[in-house]
Amino acid sequence: MCGIVGFFYKNNRNPEKDLIQTMVDTLIHRGPDAKGVYLDDKVALGHRRLSIIDLSTASNQPICNEDKSIWVIFNGEIYNFRELRKKLEAKGHIFNSRGDAEVIVHSYEECGTDVFGKLDGMYAIGIYDKNRRKLILARDRFGKKPLYYTTQGDIFAFASEIKALKKHPELLFEYDITSIAKYFVYDYIPGERTIYKRIFKINPGSFLEIDISNEGFKIKQRRYWCLSFTPKIDIPIYEAKRKLKGLILNAVEKRLISDVPLGVFLSGGIDSSTVLWAIVEIKGAKNVDAFSIGFREKSYDESFYAKKVAEYFGVNFNLKILEIEDLIDLFDKVIDMLDEPFADYSIFPTYLLSRFASEHITVALSGDGGDEFFSGYDTFIALKLSQLVDFLPHLFIGVFRTVGKIFPVSENNMSFGFRLRRFFEGFSAEIGRNYPLRNQVWLGSFNYKNIPIKDGYRDLKFLYDDILSLNSNCIDLVDRVINSYMKTYLVDDILYKIDQASMFNSLEVRCPFLDKDLVEFLAKLPSDYKLKGIKTKYILKETMKGVLPEFVINRAKKGFGIPVAGWVRRELKDRLEKIIDIYKNTMGDILNMDYINRIILEHTNGKCDYRKEMWSLLILGEIIRKNFFAEQIL
Numbered sequence: 196m197c198g199i200v201g202f203f204y205k206n207n208r209n210p211e212k213d214l215i216q217t218m219v220d221t222l223i224h225r226g227p228d229a230k231g232v233y234l235d236d237k238v239a240l241g242h243r244r245l246s247i248i249d250l251s252t253a254s255n256q257p258i259c260n261e262d263k264s265i266w267v268i269f270n271g272e273i274y275n276f277r278e279l280r281k282k283l284e285a286k287g288h289i290f291n292s293r294g295d296a297e298v299i300v301h302s303y304e305e306c307g308t309d310v311f312g313k314l315d316g317m318y319a320i321g322i323y324d325k326n327r328r329k330l331i332l333a334r335d336r337f338g339k340k341p342l343y344y345t346t347q348g349d350i351f352a353f354a355s356e357i358k359a360l361k362k363h364p365e366l367l368f369e370y371d372i373t374s375i376a377k378y379f380v381y382d383y384i385p386g387e388r389t390i391y392k393r394i395f396k397i398n399p400g401s402f403l404e405i406d407i408s409n410e411g412f413k414i415k416q417r418r419y420w421c422l423s424f425t426p427k428i429d430i431p432i433y434e435a436k437r438k439l440k441g442l443i444l445n446a447v448e449k450r451l452i453s454d455v456p457l458g459v460f461l462s463g464g465i466d467s468s469t470v471l472w473a474i475v476e477i478k479g480a481k482n483v484d485a486f487s488i489g490f491r492e493k494s495y496d497e498s499f500y501a502k503k504v505a506e507y508f509g510v511n512f513n514l515k516i517l518e519i520e521d522l523i524d525l526f527d528k529v530i531d532m533l534d535e536p537f538a539d540y541s542i543f544p545t546y547l548l549s550r551f552a553s554e555h556i557t558v559a560l561s562g563d564g565g566d567e568f569f570s571g572y573d574t575f576i577a578l579k580l581s582q583l584v585d586f587l588p589h590l591f592i593g594v595f596r597t598v599g600k601i602f603p604v605s606e607n608n609m610s611f612g613f614r615l616r617r618f619f620e621g622f623s624a625e626i627g628r629n630y631p632l633r634n635q636v637w638l639g640s641f642n643y644k645n646i647p648i649k650d651g652y653r654d655l656k657f658l659y660d661d662i663l664s665l666n667s668n669c670i671d672l673v674d675r676v677i678n679s680y681m682k683t684y685l686v687d688d689i690l691y692k693i694d695q696a697s698m699f700n701s702l703e704v705r706c707p708f709l710d711k712d713l714v715e716f717l718a719k720l721p722s723d724y725k726l727k728g729i730k731t732k733y734i735l736k737e738t739m740k741g742v743l744p745e746f747v748i749n750r751a752k753k754g755f756g757i758p759v760a761g762w763v764r765r766e767l768k769d770r771l772e773k774i775i776d777i778y779k780n781t782m783g784d785i786l787n788m789d790y791i792n793r794i795i796l797e798h799t800n801g802k803c804d805y806r807k808e809m810w811s812l813l814i815l816g817e818i819i820r821k822n823f824f825a826e827q828i829l
Contacts, residue, residue: 199269202350203238210239215232215234221358222241222356225355225356225701227243229243229244229246231257238407240321240323247558249293271316271339273314274449276294276316283301286305311333319340320332331402333402337564337681338400338685339694341355341356343394347366367392371389380640382537382639389534401418402417423719424719438716439716446710455557455558456558457558460559461512463499465732466566467562469565472743473707485510487501491517492519500747507743519758521547531821532696535818546696548696557702559705565735568708568713569725575676578630581618581621581630621633621636634676635659638684640807641808661683672722673725677718720734763806771813775788775791775812777816778812795812
């Protein structure tokens with residue numbers, strides 16, 4: 196796992212060596228083991244390396260072909276690099292390393308941009324083709340590895356993180372209020388947008404091809420992979436279970452390739468426990484390390500279950516028990532880590548787990564992706580239930596909405612009153628029976644009705660166009676919602692979170708449930724194999740019966756929880772008040788300050804539970820304060 200950065204000018208100006216050195220140094224946390232740069236009269240490329248496969252200097256990057264006409268910088272892992280290498284060697288290609296980066300170089304020589312469809316892995320790639328005067332940037336199918344780019348004036352630049360771009364003195368970083376509006380309803384900024392004008396993300400499963408001639412920037416974006424949910428395969432459940440088990444084993448085995456210590460994140464839930472089972476099946480229990488964190492406050496602790504699973508398989512269990520206060524002490528460190536506002540507070544325990552694991556290993560396998568493609572979230576159940584509510588007269592829905600408001604306020608994680616109020620926010624004439632849209636209304640801290648922005652940015656079609664524009668050829672509710680999770684929440688929340696939390700601890704995390712072959716199989720399965728009635732992860736649970744302990748199969752999903760509701764009332768109250776002053780001074784004519792002040796007062800007085808709204812406002816304000824660009828918001 197690594198960090199990449201590069202830039203060029205469209206005129207005859209040469210790139211500066213000192214500048215690419217400075218930019219790449221900002222990514223040292225992504226690659227503490229080696230640093231490399233390449234410059235010619237046109238392009239500057241920089242790379243920081245976290246050595247995983249072939250620890251020798253032969254695999255340092257930037258890396259080139261025999262005549263040095265093609266240069267590659269690469270962040271990620273290619274799991275099928277050995278198979279590709281054999282084919283390339285048979286065609287006469289010569290290799291100087293044992294790593295996977297050099298395979299990208301020669302594969303591109305052989306088949307051009309068709310290479311991305313042949314790579315099985317997670318990656319952000321930059322390819323400089325000197326002869327064709329092209330720069331090609333690509334991102335893996337699910338967006339596991341980040342890649343940002345910008346075109347400003349005479350400059351084209353790209354990087355694994357925005358903080359590297361900020362080191363270029365000629366690039367401007369102005370906040371985009373339209374992106375802030377989207378942040379409020381997603382808790383992150385979805386799709387190609389970022390919080391900055393003119394700074395963009397490359398879409399998952401896509402590549403950019405940039406003409407670097409002096410005539411100007413000619414940029415083409417192309418998609419090389421798209422998940423299809425049709426046609427469905429006609430397969431009996433027993434055969435589907437057999438094939439699923441084989442695909443999981445294959446996905447995990449690919450991800451065990453490593454020349455450095457490797458382990459697994461273990462929560463005791465079915466996803467991480469399944470990954471652990473597969474590791475033990477492949478290599479035995481000896482020398483397998485599982486990592487978990489726990490909290491002394493039992494309502495936030497899952498470590499009991501993780502320990503039981505580790506004991507069941509006889510693996511080495513590494514546990515660190517923390518105080519809840521350790522999370523609040525981490526607040527400034529996480530804010531400094533983020534380039535953009537990100538309101539998923541589970542990034543805090545994810546960071547602590549990554550930091551703990553990185554003391555022992557360099558690579559960890561995780562269960563991320565299982566909830567999305569097996570329909571594992573509670574929202575899938577809620578969507579099924581909401582289909583019944585849709586048949587009720589609107590008057591009854593109004594009554595239920597009122598009943599939800601009279602429940603006493605609780606600071607418990609996902610209390611019943613909190614869930615009930617959230618559930619009925621998903622019903623309106625504007626939403627109708629658009630279930631992916633309803634799902635997003637449930638997920639976001641704010642929605643199109645209560646977003647704290649004045650008129651001009653409150654349009655439902657604009658705020659949710661990332662959901663509304665999704666291809667709707669999926670045959671039913673379950674597939675449509677899985678597709679929306681994959682295109683938004685998975686890439687811009689779950690994968691962003693695990694990348695940031697792990698890479699700031701110089702730890703690589705691999706996700707077997709995001710294996711291409713596995714996901715393509717799951718997409719073609721009948722939907723009731725994934726969500727049967729209101730039973731989530733049906734086929735995974737059926738497949739793992741008799742393999743995992745029964746308490747894992749039957750255990751309700753919990754996830755990382757932290758006491759946000761109480762924090763913003765007490766420990767973070769002063770911070771929140773200072774953030775409100777920043778809003779007043781910089782965005783007072785755009786934000787609805789009367790509404791913001793009212794919900795803050797109602798939450799801090801214990802009248803209402805606005806934990807998600809408070810957290811969203813706090814994180815955005817901290818990002819603005821940290822970056823000293825508040826004056827450019829308007």
